Amino acid sequence: MLLAAIVAILVTMALTLLRGLLGPTACDRMLATNLFGTKTVLLIAVGGHALGWESFVDVALLYAMINFVSAIAIMRFFEYSSATAPLSTPPQRREGDHE
């Protein structure tokens, strides 16, 4: 069952990364990063239990915390970048250009 859970988490991580790559808006990338963070917490917790890593719970706790802080930081970036000084606009397309 633990192995199945690990595989499920890995698949979720891959799909999340795909959303992060596809975009299309910056908000989607923000969401993908946040979700990838929570999935890393789960991976550390389940993997650590299954494989017997040392003090994996401390690491999982730290990840959960850092993930929240970076989500808030990214959110603040959004708020202010749209509100105050205009950011330099891209040459042609605005969002999610893959060249």
Added chain:
Amino acid sequence: MDLMVLLAGLFNYWVAIVLMMSGFYVVIARGNLVKKLVGLGLFQASVFILYISIGKVQGGHAPILGALIERYSNPLPQVLILTAIVVGVATTAVGLALIVRIRAAYGTVEEAQILAQERAEDAAQAEHPDDPA
């Protein structure tokens, strides 16, 4: 068969090298200074991965002494990388601060535009050597 053994034994190092080279490519091929620093960060993280891969021992445990554990992974690369990570973020911060100042001085963080401005200034200086500016 031989190739498979080689692949299994060296795969971690090869991936680390490819990651390193992708960071290196960003540093030398892209003009945006922030992007260059991101490239430097990628390069840095790949060096960390290389070192930690070297320190891993098959069937080993994390080097925290316990009663029933017989084999540990190598603590030395971990110590080196642990401090390198924190030093890395401090130096990245210095780089970012420099970029902020460059942006304040030149109005851009694109290498090509900064160089063009520098050349224009140099040319103006050459034409009017008495000008104190």
Added chain:
Amino acid sequence: MSELWAGLSALCLALGSLLCLTGAVGLLRFPDFFTRIHAVGVTDTLATPLLLLGLILQLGWCLDSFKLGLVVVFVLATNPTASHAMAKAALDAGLQPQLPDPPARRQDD
């Protein structure tokens, strides 16, 4: 008794994994940011405690399971908050939800 715990733990792990996967599929397949955050925020907030509860049931009474309990509490507090904050930030940044008839729906609230 221990078989009961093992069964419960397996059930929790299975449900958690399933929720994880549904959330990821929703993240990938839904049409716009607000539906995606809906898919992910809700499932993820339940999936993480379920998976960790499965682990706690396997570990039994020990310091590690207490700390995992702390992770559960932390995730239960922060995950919905982060989702809420992100959605609010996106709305304030000017991202509009895709609605069937945008002007009429936006008028009445």
Added chain:
Amino acid sequence: MIERLLDLFLLALLLITSLAAIRLRDLFAVVMLFGIYSLSAAALFMTLDAVDVAFTEAAVGAGITSVLMLATLRLTGRYEQPPTHSPLLPLGVVVTTGAVLIYATLDAPHFGDPTAPAQRQVAAHYLEASAGEVGVPNVVTAVLASYRGYDTLGETLVIFTAGLVVLLLLGIQPLQPHCPTRRPASEQVVLQVIVKMLIPFILLFGAYVQFHGDFGAGGGFQAGVIIATGLVLYDLVFGDGAAQQVVPPRWLPRLAAAGVLLYGGVGVYGLLKGHALLDYRVLASEPLAGQHLGILLVELGVGLTVFTVVLAIFYAFSSRGWR
């Protein structure tokens, strides 16, 4: 088997992420991918038995570095201009260098080989003798603070210097009493209530990591970053330099210097007692007790320096960017 699977999967994620980061020109997306990259790297470190490294990478790479890069983007613009030069020459250089490096690995000992030279030299001594010589279960802490305390002193000085350089370059701008551009979104009540509840626990966790580093993952470097992160969170959510009222900017250089001095002082005390620099055995009547006390003090110095430097860097960027 599962371990190897995890290893391969995470390496594949890292490859995809870094290749995508090269292609994207929206720098915000690049920073997001960089965050994902360091999270996967940290998970990879867990599978490679490097708990302490994973701990540090999570706190520093995913947390602080992304925040700083976003703050810089805020000040310098979000989009990269298309490259002006042809990519062929750099590509050639990169491919050649990579090929040479890969050729060099062909003779290297294979991954996980217990008989590799790297595993047999001084590392074997640390693993065998540290229980008797230093008496700390976490060998990484023992090597970091005791065997190689001299290195760590140097690293602490580098961090201190980097903090000073950032302060010199950017300075901490004085607070403006009221910012007219503040948006209602920054007054998120839910967020403020939750954060108010969480911050004490974050600080407590930081203290736990600081003092539990001898027995499990953790230590001064990580604890400093975690406590600073708690204050960063406070400042981000409550805005208007809330954290500066808790730790005023003028304290920062002094506190950082105090951390370095604490570390150096412990070292010099050994010299004054007629032993080598950073010989902790002189600190107490018994050698092991001395080692414990020395490691405690040294980690405290490191934690103080890292905490203040991270906070100073955050103040320097946020006082320009975020208000």
